[in-house]
Amino acid sequence: xxxxxxxxxxxxxxxxxxxxxxxxxxxxxxxxxxxxxxxxxxxxxxxxxxxxxxxxxxxxxxxxxxxxxxxxxxxxxxxxxxxxxxxxxxxxxxxxxxxxxxxxxxxxxxxxxxxxxxxxxxxxxxxxxxxxxxxxxxxxxxxxxxxxxxxxxxxx
Amino acid sequence: xxxxxxxxxxxxxxxxxxxxxxxxxxxxxxxxxxxxxxxxxxxxxxxxxxxxxxxxxxxxxxxxxxxxxxxxxxxxxxxxxxxxxxxxxxxxxxxxxxxxxxxxxxxxxxxxxxxxxxxxxxxxxxxxxxxxxxxxxxxxxxxxxxxxxxxxxxxxxxxxxxxxxxxxxxxxxxxxxxxxxxxxxxxxxxxxxxxxxxxxxxxxxxxxxxxxxxxxxxxxxxxxxxxxxxxxxxxxxxxxxxxxxxxxxxxxxxxxxxxxxxxxxxxxxxxxxxxxxxxxxxxxxxxxxxxxxxxxxxxxxxxxxxxxxxxxxxxxxxxxxxxxxxxxxxxxxxxxxxxxxxxxxxxxxxxxxxxxxxxxxxxxxxxxxxxxxxxxxxxxxxxxxxxxxxxxxxxxxxxxxxxxxxxxxxxxxxxxxxxxxxxxxxxxxxxxxxxxxxxxxxxxxxxxxxxxxxxxxxxxxxxxxxxxxxxxxxxxxxxxxxxxxxxxxxxxxxxxxxxxxxxxxxxxxxxxxxxxxxxxxxxxxxxxxxxxxxxxxxxxxxxxxxxxxxxxxxxxxxxxxxxxxxxxxxxxxxxxxxxxxxxxxxxxxxxxxxxxxxxxxxxxxxxxxxxxxxxxxxxxxxxxxxxxxxxxxxxxxxxxxxxxxxxxxxxxxxxxxxxxxxxxxxxxxxxxxxxxxxxxxxxxxxxxxxxxxxxxxxxxxxxxxxxxxxxxxxxxxxxxxxxxxxxxxxxxx
Numbered sequence: 001x002x003x004x005x006x007x008x009x010x011x012x013x014x015x016x017x018x019x020x021x022x023x024x025x026x027x028x029x030x031x032x033x034x035x036x037x038x039x040x041x042x043x044x045x046x047x048x049x050x051x052x053x054x055x056x057x058x059x060x061x062x063x064x065x066x067x068x069x070x071x072x073x074x075x076x077x078x079x080x081x082x083x084x085x086x087x088x089x090x091x092x093x094x095x096x097x098x099x100x101x102x103x104x105x106x107x108x109x110x111x112x113x114x115x116x117x118x119x120x121x122x123x124x125x126x127x128x129x130x131x132x133x134x135x136x137x138x139x140x141x142x143x144x145x146x147x148x149x150x151x152x153x154x155x156x
Numbered sequence: 157x158x159x160x161x162x163x164x165x166x167x168x169x170x171x172x173x174x175x176x177x178x179x180x181x182x183x184x185x186x187x188x189x190x191x192x193x194x195x196x197x198x199x200x201x202x203x204x205x206x207x208x209x210x211x212x213x214x215x216x217x218x219x220x221x222x223x224x225x226x227x228x229x230x231x232x233x234x235x236x237x238x239x240x241x242x243x244x245x246x247x248x249x250x251x252x253x254x255x256x257x258x259x260x261x262x263x264x265x266x267x268x269x270x271x272x273x274x275x276x277x278x279x280x281x282x283x284x285x286x287x288x289x290x291x292x293x294x295x296x297x298x299x300x301x302x303x304x305x306x307x308x309x310x311x312x313x314x315x316x317x318x319x320x321x322x323x324x325x326x327x328x329x330x331x332x333x334x335x336x337x338x339x340x341x342x343x344x345x346x347x348x349x350x351x352x353x354x355x356x357x358x359x360x361x362x363x364x365x366x367x368x369x370x371x372x373x374x375x376x377x378x379x380x381x382x383x384x385x386x387x388x389x390x391x392x393x394x395x396x397x398x399x400x401x402x403x404x405x406x407x408x409x410x411x412x413x414x415x416x417x418x419x420x421x422x423x424x425x426x427x428x429x430x431x432x433x434x435x436x437x438x439x440x441x442x443x444x445x446x447x448x449x450x451x452x453x454x455x456x457x458x459x460x461x462x463x464x465x466x467x468x469x470x471x472x473x474x475x476x477x478x479x480x481x482x483x484x485x486x487x488x489x490x491x492x493x494x495x496x497x498x499x500x501x502x503x504x505x506x507x508x509x510x511x512x513x514x515x516x517x518x519x520x521x522x523x524x525x526x527x528x529x530x531x532x533x534x535x536x537x538x539x540x541x542x543x544x545x546x547x548x549x550x551x552x553x554x555x556x557x558x559x560x561x562x563x564x565x566x567x568x569x570x571x572x573x574x575x576x577x578x579x580x581x582x583x584x585x586x587x588x589x590x591x592x593x594x595x596x597x598x599x600x601x602x603x604x605x606x607x608x609x610x611x612x613x614x615x616x617x618x619x620x621x622x623x624x625x626x627x628x629x630x631x632x633x634x635x636x637x638x639x640x641x642x643x644x645x646x647x648x649x650x651x652x653x654x655x656x657x658x659x660x661x662x663x664x665x666x667x668x669x670x671x672x673x674x675x676x677x678x679x680x681x682x683x684x685x686x687x688x689x690x691x692x693x694x695x696x697x698x699x700x701x702x703x704x705x706x707x708x709x710x711x712x713x714x715x716x717x718x719x720x721x722x723x724x725x726x727x728x729x730x731x732x733x734x735x736x737x738x739x740x741x742x743x744x745x746x747x748x749x750x751x752x753x754x755x756x757x758x759x760x761x762x763x764x765x766x767x768x769x770x771x772x773x774x775x776x777x778x779x780x781x782x783x784x785x786x787x788x789x790x791x792x793x794x795x796x797x798x799x800x801x802x803x804x805x806x807x808x809x810x811x812x813x814x815x816x817x818x819x820x821x822x823x824x825x826x827x828x829x830x831x832x833x834x835x836x837x838x839x840x841x842x843x844x845x846x847x848x849x850x851x852x853x854x855x856x857x858x859x860x861x862x863x864x865x866x867x868x869x870x871x872x873x874x875x876x877x878x879x880x881x882x883x884x885x886x887x888x889x
Contacts, residue, residue, distance in 0.1 A: 001753055004746035007741040007760045013832070014832070014837055017833040018833065023865040
């Protein structure tokens with residue numbers, strides 16, 4: 001048995017602290033982004049910008065359903081926009097439409113909105129998607145292109 | 157290419173030195189060896205001697221490269237000078253051409269796989285972590301270090317001592333090649349044994365049953381030690397048989413050395429020490445013979461036990477910590493570890509025969525389907541040799557259930573294989589059995605019946621072995637742990653320790669990797685880290701004991717319940733109150749706890765990220781004791797803990813002036829409390845306070861998601877990322 005100990009130096013509490021943020025965003029530069037893809041994001045697409053199909057969908061596991069926000073960064077490319085004209089994007093969580101936004105100009109876009117807790121099941125795979133109403137059809141091979149995705153997911 | 161050359165040279169020099177040392181002793185002992193016995197028995201005997209010399213060099217802190225190389229040169233020069241180097245010995249009956257061709261062809265085919273695999277860059281999990289990690293560490297320090305953060309440093313490492321000189325010259329692959337040399341020696345010894353008993357077909361068949369076995373081939377061609385242990389225990393048995401024929405007293409010395417070397421090589425092989433000492437006592441019936449063998453065995457065992465006793469306060473570390481209580485290894489961690497090894501996910505032990513012979517998934521590898529026929533070995537009981545083989549095999553089989561990994565069958569495999577062959581004896585039948593075994597064990601065939609991820613060789617790594625494919629490139633592409641180790645080496649400042657939840661190939665980094673479960677200190681660090689994200693480890697429950705105010709000089713919280721297995725007594729904080737005000741902690745206080753008296757301060761440090769734990773299943777009599785040094789008025793005691801108490805019963809006691817403890821409160825009021833918002837920063841601050849500023853988390857580790865999500869809330873910064881892992885630096889403790 002060792003000799004009894006004196007109490008150690010007392011730790012002082014932190015004066016400030018903020019709640020932990022959960023982030024479940026699939027970033028196309030992440031090494032494991034492919035594992036999250038469910039549909040309409042070609043896995044062979046090189047580089048960080050991924051051309052999508054009509055309804056790109058990813059799956060993410062959230063530890064909580066409290067205080068979550070849907071988040072997406074994407075680009076409406078000039079080349080397709082010239083053909084399709086203004087498009088309407090619908091943002092979905094587990095197939096629940098969170099919002100629809102009409103975009104009348106091409107370029108980089110960001111969308112973010114609070115997700116109702118009951119739409120998300122903690123510790124299970126949840127589907128996060130964005131759907132575009134009009135796709136561009138390639139004249140050569142008939143490929144349908146929606147938009148360019150850089151990140152999509154849930155954050156707290 | 158040079159790496160390949162040095163690896164071969166390192167292994168060759170070490171094997172040559174072992175053989176030379178052994179041959180010198182064989183000639184000194186006038187051992188009546190036959191010619192085929194000369195190399196394998198001398199090599200293993202010499203290994204036992206050389207291991208002790210390396211141990212001495214490390215203990216004396218003189219393991220410098222020139223001295224280590226000279227240490228190898230001395231026995232080689234001595235053997236050449238004395239004429240012992242020559243492969244000499246009594247002639248034996250020549251082998252038939254059929255035997256030479258049939259068995260030679262099978263041996264050669266498997267050798268191609270094994271040799272190149274052992275020569276290729278080392279990427280085995282244990283080989284690249286503790287087997288060689290500790291060797292590399294000792295060499296950096298030029299001797300043993302007191303390592304309290306890695307339980308594997310407490311294991312006897314008689315085979316790894318031979319990896320030291322090999323590593324000095326040829327690094328990791330040289331060590332694996334030395335291990336492979338033991339496997340070859342084992343096969344040669346088994347073959348020679350068959351020839352000694354006049355049954356060369358039995359020896360050849362027994363040897364190939366072992367040599368071609370999938371788990372043996374894989375294990376023997378990496379820097380593990382199981383095949384070396386098999387060679388050592390079989391050599392001890394072999395020398396006993398030779399002594400029993402000749403009764404030459406000098407032979408008792410090699411027998412004793414090898415018997416002790418069994419323990420020095422692996423704790424579980426200690427049963428062979430008992431066998432050897434018991435065999436000599438039984439057959440000689442003289443105290444002198446017994447003492448010679450026991451004394452020589454002790455010369456091999458005592459250094460290891462003494463090292464552990466001095467460094468770790470436990471001569472058999474990392475086991476029996478409840479007997480040899482110490483602050484370096486937890487009872488409950490040992491229990492969990494032992495439970496896992498004795499189970500490995502095989503709930504129904506009756507499925508073990510199929511698991512270890514055919515599937516090889518849960519227990520890591522397979523010995524081959526032919527060993528389902530092992531019961532036929534009982535037919536060998538009709539021969540005296542068979543009875544002895546089976547007895548020795550049975551003795552070595554006894555410890556198997558402490559670790560049901562397939563490779564832990566390797567030490568008893570030579571005995572059962574020879575007994576099986578002896579039972580059959582008829583050469584054509586033996587040839588058929590061996591042919592079936594060879595086909596079933598041929599690496600491309602194994603996936604057709606074994607589990608997908610069973611431990612096995614899959615291709616001939618000749619390009620990797622000769623480094624036509626550069627070592628660094630091969631390892632980065634095929635062994636993610638290597639990439640992580642190199643990432644740590646590149647980004648963490650020299651000398652800084654790194655906390656990891658799971659093991660990493662320490663042998664490829666100079667940093668000390670503190671792996672969660674590998675010591676008491678690491679257990680504490682991991683517990684602190686996990687308290688940041690895991691609410692089951694956070695202080696969320698408060699037990700409040702209220703009682704009539706009284707003056708007390710000494711009080712304790714006593715646990716009286718019987719915990720469920722692994723249910724511990726734990727306390728984040730213990731506080732004393734008087735009329736609602738906390739009795740301020742004073743440097744004059746004296747704190748005690750039982751068990752785990754060493755961590756009692758963690759319940760009195762005002763940190764929600766640290767806690768005192770019993771680290772063993774709760775039982776009546778455990779306590780946290782505070783001596784105020786003077787009388788204090790107290791009417792309330794609060795104990796903050798986690799919510800997972802079910803069977804625990806706590807009471808507060810005060811010590812009367814007579815020294816008798818008197819219960820003053822039980823049945824506490826229980827409240828749920830919220831952990832601090834900045835609990836993650838509390839955790840990182842505690843790690844920083846303990847000198848831990850770098851943490852490596854693999855993306856699949858428990859808690860990794862939490863840190864990936866929001867490193868800032870931990871006070872962490874990601875300084876490297878890749879190979880499925882991240883390295884964090886504590887930046888805001």
